[in-house]
Amino acid sequence: MSIQSRRERERAEREKLIITAARELAEAEGWEAVTTRRLAERVEYSQPVLYSHFKGKDAIMAAVAVEGCADLARELRTARTAAPDARRAIAGVGAAYVAFADRHPALYDVIFSLAVPLPFATPEAPPALQAAFGELAEAVRPHAGGDDLGALTETFWAALHGLVTLMRGGRLPREHHELRLGLLLARFTG
């Protein structure tokens, strides 16, 4: 039993190592540079070992996404609780969201843009993801008025997501970013 538990522990450590290596490689060179061969070389195992832990490359990306969600939730919470009032809370959370996407583009993409097998908007969604959404909702709540909080939060989130992705894809000029963010916040804080 002790031997078995040691093996399980080592397996768990190796799985964590794979996820970390995938994340580091993606953040350093982008997801297109994350191939199963490079990843296997990085963790110093052969390719098939990856498939004994994950169903495929998608599943590895999903695991990285879950990790990233926790980071995002933490940063949003910090921004929200540090704000002195409701108006600066939603502004701070919005800015933190954008800053996270800017500092961790690969992480942001795997969570919100790339096609990965992750449940969203259901009870099976990762707790960290629900936590991140919850932070947005708490920041939006004081400005919801009579509107449905969930739908309004989704709308605010979508607007932030659009700003972030269009700007990073070169579709929106970077120089007006602060202006756009200000206009968005003005529309959501009445």
Place this chain on the structure above:
Amino acid sequence: MSIQSRRERERAEREKLIITAARELAEAEGWEAVTTRRLAERVEYSQPVLYSHFKGKDAIMAAVAVEGCADLARELRTARTAAPDARRAIAGVGAAYVAFADRHPALYDVIFSLAVPLPFATPEAPPALQAAFGELAEAVRPHAGGDDLGALTETFWAALHGLVTLMRGGRLPREHHELRLGLLLARFTG
């Protein structure tokens, strides 16, 4: 000279054929199904012929994107000019934008999401793209108040883009879509 012009004409026709085939294949089965081999087979030429017209697959996708921009601009214009007042104009344009993304997901992706070598937000951007943005701007103008029209249009556009992409990626529940769109419009017409 007549012979040369005939050849040039035939070349142009074949180029158009490639673009159309790529678009049809993408709209029917998604961009992941558009491989240079399948595309070559579809136009009944060998692979290298594609590369005598376009620098690479990216360039073919960009050509499809430019075509799609024209379609989008036309639909936005129709929606805007058909509206009886400013309020229903922005609502109609927003709905038309979302409907276009819903009916032509592959086309939408290649214009706004996938990484293609297309100039945006510069004078060199495709006229059709500028026209589409112009339609959005005209719909937004009556509700801009003292705000910068360009930046406000970009913000509105980004919000629509976020709603569309998050919903299609399964990140937002489809059932609240109309509600979210209504909330967004309320915040931009209040």
Place this chain on the structure above:
DNA sequence: CATCAACGCTAGCGCTGCTAGAGTTCGAAG
């Protein structure tokens, strides 16, 4: 010590975007 299961490896499949170089076609010049 012999056995056998668990495990990680090598090798390879079918696919991708892309390209070098051979072979063909066809208008132009003699």
Place this chain on the structure above:
DNA sequence: CTTCGAACTCTAGCAGCGCTAGCGTTGATG
């Protein structure tokens, strides 16, 4: 009418991708 040469398209192949079958080794167990 023949011959030349340029324009053009094809076959074949490269390096890399995600993924997997099956062999060989390792190491705990009876």
